[in-house]
Amino acid sequence: MTSLSELREEVWRANLRLPSEGLVSLTWGNVSARSDDGSLVAIKPSGVPYADLGPDDVVVLDLEGRIVAGDLRPSIDTATHLELYRAFPGIGAVVHAHSTYGTAFSQARLPIDCLGTTHADHFAGPITVTRPLSPDEVGEGYEVHTGRVIVEHMLDTGRDPLHVPAVLVAGHAPFVWGTTPAAAVDNAVTLEVSAHMALVTRLLSGGNPPVLESWILATHHERKHGKNAYYGQGEG
Amino acid sequence: MTSLSELREEVWRANLRLPSEGLVSLTWGNVSARSDDGSLVAIKPSGVPYADLGPDDVVVLDLEGRIVAGDLRPSIDTATHLELYRAFPGIGAVVHAHSTYGTAFSQARLPIDCLGTTHADHFAGPITVTRPLSPDEVGEGYEVHTGRVIVEHMLDTGRDPLHVPAVLVAGHAPFVWGTTPAAAVDNAVTLEVSAHMALVTRLLSGGNPPVLESWILATHHERKHGKNAYYGQGEG
Amino acid sequence: MTSLSELREEVWRANLRLPSEGLVSLTWGNVSARSDDGSLVAIKPSGVPYADLGPDDVVVLDLEGRIVAGDLRPSIDTATHLELYRAFPGIGAVVHAHSTYGTAFSQARLPIDCLGTTHADHFAGPITVTRPLSPDEVGEGYEVHTGRVIVEHMLDTGRDPLHVPAVLVAGHAPFVWGTTPAAAVDNAVTLEVSAHMALVTRLLSGGNPPVLESWILATHHERKHGKNAYYGQGEG
Amino acid sequence: MTSLSELREEVWRANLRLPSEGLVSLTWGNVSARSDDGSLVAIKPSGVPYADLGPDDVVVLDLEGRIVAGDLRPSIDTATHLELYRAFPGIGAVVHAHSTYGTAFSQARLPIDCLGTTHADHFAGPITVTRPLSPDEVGEGYEVHTGRVIVEHMLDTGRDPLHVPAVLVAGHAPFVWGTTPAAAVDNAVTLEVSAHMALVTRLLSGGNPPVLESWILATHHERKHGKNAYYGQGEG
Numbered sequence: 001m002t003s004l005s006e007l008r009e010e011v012w013r014a015n016l017r018l019p020s021e022g023l024v025s026l027t028w029g030n031v032s033a034r035s036d037d038g039s040l041v042a043i044k045p046s047g048v049p050y051a052d053l054g055p056d057d058v059v060v061l062d063l064e065g066r067i068v069a070g071d072l073r074p075s076i077d078t079a080t081h082l083e084l085y086r087a088f089p090g091i092g093a094v095v096h097a098h099s100t101y102g103t104a105f106s107q108a109r110l111p112i113d114c115l116g117t118t119h120a121d122h123f124a125g126p127i128t129v130t131r132p133l134s135p136d137e138v139g140e141g142y143e144v145h146t147g148r149v150i151v152e153h154m155l156d157t158g159r160d161p162l163h164v165p166a167v168l169v170a171g172h173a174p175f176v177w178g179t180t181p182a183a184a185v186d187n188a189v190t191l192e193v194s195a196h197m198a199l200v201t202r203l204l205s206g207g208n209p210p211v212l213e214s215w216i217l218a219t220h221h222e223r224k225h226g227k228n229a230y231y232g233q234g235e236g
Numbered sequence: 237m238t239s240l241s242e243l244r245e246e247v248w249r250a251n252l253r254l255p256s257e258g259l260v261s262l263t264w265g266n267v268s269a270r271s272d273d274g275s276l277v278a279i280k281p282s283g284v285p286y287a288d289l290g291p292d293d294v295v296v297l298d299l300e301g302r303i304v305a306g307d308l309r310p311s312i313d314t315a316t317h318l319e320l321y322r323a324f325p326g327i328g329a330v331v332h333a334h335s336t337y338g339t340a341f342s343q344a345r346l347p348i349d350c351l352g353t354t355h356a357d358h359f360a361g362p363i364t365v366t367r368p369l370s371p372d373e374v375g376e377g378y379e380v381h382t383g384r385v386i387v388e389h390m391l392d393t394g395r396d397p398l399h400v401p402a403v404l405v406a407g408h409a410p411f412v413w414g415t416t417p418a419a420a421v422d423n424a425v426t427l428e429v430s431a432h433m434a435l436v437t438r439l440l441s442g443g444n445p446p447v448l449e450s451w452i453l454a455t456h457h458e459r460k461h462g463k464n465a466y467y468g469q470g471e472g
Numbered sequence: 473m474t475s476l477s478e479l480r481e482e483v484w485r486a487n488l489r490l491p492s493e494g495l496v497s498l499t500w501g502n503v504s505a506r507s508d509d510g511s512l513v514a515i516k517p518s519g520v521p522y523a524d525l526g527p528d529d530v531v532v533l534d535l536e537g538r539i540v541a542g543d544l545r546p547s548i549d550t551a552t553h554l555e556l557y558r559a560f561p562g563i564g565a566v567v568h569a570h571s572t573y574g575t576a577f578s579q580a581r582l583p584i585d586c587l588g589t590t591h592a593d594h595f596a597g598p599i600t601v602t603r604p605l606s607p608d609e610v611g612e613g614y615e616v617h618t619g620r621v622i623v624e625h626m627l628d629t630g631r632d633p634l635h636v637p638a639v640l641v642a643g644h645a646p647f648v649w650g651t652t653p654a655a656a657v658d659n660a661v662t663l664e665v666s667a668h669m670a671l672v673t674r675l676l677s678g679g680n681p682p683v684l685e686s687w688i689l690a691t692h693h694e695r696k697h698g699k700n701a702y703y704g705q706g707e708g
Numbered sequence: 709m710t711s712l713s714e715l716r717e718e719v720w721r722a723n724l725r726l727p728s729e730g731l732v733s734l735t736w737g738n739v740s741a742r743s744d745d746g747s748l749v750a751i752k753p754s755g756v757p758y759a760d761l762g763p764d765d766v767v768v769l770d771l772e773g774r775i776v777a778g779d780l781r782p783s784i785d786t787a788t789h790l791e792l793y794r795a796f797p798g799i800g801a802v803v804h805a806h807s808t809y810g811t812a813f814s815q816a817r818l819p820i821d822c823l824g825t826t827h828a829d830h831f832a833g834p835i836t837v838t839r840p841l842s843p844d845e846v847g848e849g850y851e852v853h854t855g856r857v858i859v860e861h862m863l864d865t866g867r868d869p870l871h872v873p874a875v876l877v878a879g880h881a882p883f884v885w886g887t888t889p890a891a892a893v894d895n896a897v898t899l900e901v902s903a904h905m906a907l908v909t910r911l912l913s914g915g916n917p918p919v920l921e922s923w924i925l926a927t928h929h930e931r932k933h934g935k936n937a938y939y940g941q942g943e944g
Binding site: 025026028045046047048072073076098100101103104105106107108109110132133135138139142171172173199202203207 | 257351352353354357422425426429432433434436437439440441442445446448449451452455456459466467468469470
């Protein structure tokens, strides 16, 4: 059982990985995580440079967005995170980062197709793009509707959110999730590297790259995430 | 109220961020700032490696370019900076950096269009390109006319200089500004990353990328810079 | 004569170079080496971050995959490495890394052609791509068949494995080898940089880059690897 | 007057900048310098990692290649460097580095055109490509003929070697020079960044980028290198 102070420390560490893994410049990213009982969410404060963050700066809220602990304003994207936690009970952490290649696919409104086993290791299929928000949605609440358009997209495509734990918001950037903060950041790293590899593969293939064979995709993903996974040291 | 020695220290720190944020190689960039009362400008000395700079090396001049403090020659681009301060009373700092992607757009003489919210966060529209200087302008005073062609371009396009706080000088590189040295460097980082993202988006889109919806651009920019901005911790 | 503990230390150091040379993110790579008498193989444990590794975490196995020393599970790709050691008696170390540019060529299923002397320094010809594994092969044993498809490819193309010490597995990533762990990592670095250079050369040449003249390729390779090699300080 | 031990120290420091400025991987580059009286050349030893180098490892030779000081073998490219010193009396240092973008232009056998002021700052025109060496030249002496083909190219194009202090050897990589080791490395950095910018400019311009106006090129170059140069602090 993770205590609240352990949760804040875990979220703090995961936020520090955003710049150290090369996923963000300035303060263009944030990580949140849900408490074990599902009732609370810990998230980066808004606009604070990563180098100035400490575990106690992490803000804790309930799922309706009421602050439970922390003296700072939570991330401006908090309402988006909360929508995802409410809609997807299985996810334990959310990462939002304007990483260069993932963001470029969001801007081009093109899915990151599964072209190889690096992608397949974390995402069991293409990472797809939401529709853009309407003027009304933006007017009523930009951040909450960003969350709703992600949820709508996941439901429309009928996928388990942990099967492909990420989506590209049109004209914006990726949102990525996972069971833990560390796993969600690993997924965000994989999305960014896979996007970079997909760009290069497209350039080499005249814009028409071959997708990975379905049987290789399935096996490569299952050996790490399936019921009989045999990757790693079997912790957890 | 910022003292002269605080101003020099702030300018020194902002100059150090040019290499640490990956915006320059060698000594290809400089940051200046204006004193609170608007009468003085502090700027990097010419040709001194960033690692060798101290706050006391920062040169202070009046708006006519007469040296008020400092033993070194000011940046070779000082006359350009002074033109901008004279023409745009609202700006407090100027950054010039030959950052790779921003410079490539300047060389291609193509605007950096607003393709996503990363760009919209700092620039409320495309970052456009000046006309090239004429042989006469170059002969009469290359640096002062570089400043004048920027001012002419901003007046011709009828924009508030803080709405889109940057311009690309044709065949040269970006000039970026802001209310403070830190804000101006943040804008220079955003320009560079947005240019990189715009290149990749163009490559993914066959050269014809979709521009960001106007209502998303406006909202994303306003939440950080508008009257009712709600990003950050509300300092300043 | 290298002792077992020296072998583990050498393999540990070579694994640490994967992130420090920019060849991997997360834990996407592994290095192994063979003992002097050819009977044992030392390899990275599965899923352990490079920063957490020590020499004693390196797992030692015989060529049939039975663990001889080490408390952790060996790399998930161990069966692939063992296939290569069994088939190619001359190789002393194997590197597998999902490096960005090499992986993109694997995904595009395009060879990395020899376009210049950087490539020719380590690879005496193009680095070619295997066929994809069939559903049956994946079902029967993904890792062992990855090794077999590499061996099949090398035998089909009739080359000495040390002449071009690498292959691209279709839809997956490069496998690289050498006489020692350090030499194999040097080859993996060269493959990645050569792939990056080949991409740029293709972009500059409209997709049709000129290949290096055969007489320059031969001489450049021989001055480092030939019988009368005169590069370096003549150690070994 | 620089002593021999000062010359070796200067060459050692310049060689260390090759990896720290991102110009090389492994040991793919070397810097040499000429003594004040022009009779001796100090150069990196062959195949020694930069991190293992000390000033005393730098090898000193006369212009015919006879070793005067140093216990190690000189760089394998020494004969190329010596050809350049013999042919161009005005140059004081030579850099050879397989930097990624400069090498890609060498491989594509395309000049790096002067597309902007970053390039114009150090090179008063395009950086052009030699013809490839013939089989006979390679057979007779690969390194000495590499030097001769550079000299032939500079004489054929009729340029002062310090006006455009670099050339691209076809299928190989750039050779760069300058008056001092520090200036030559600065030129090598500028070549690499200009090549990167030129690639991006080409991609943005559909392969047909606009060249820099001749009057801007001349003025930008002269303000740093001309008789009335006014860049920097006027040292030297």
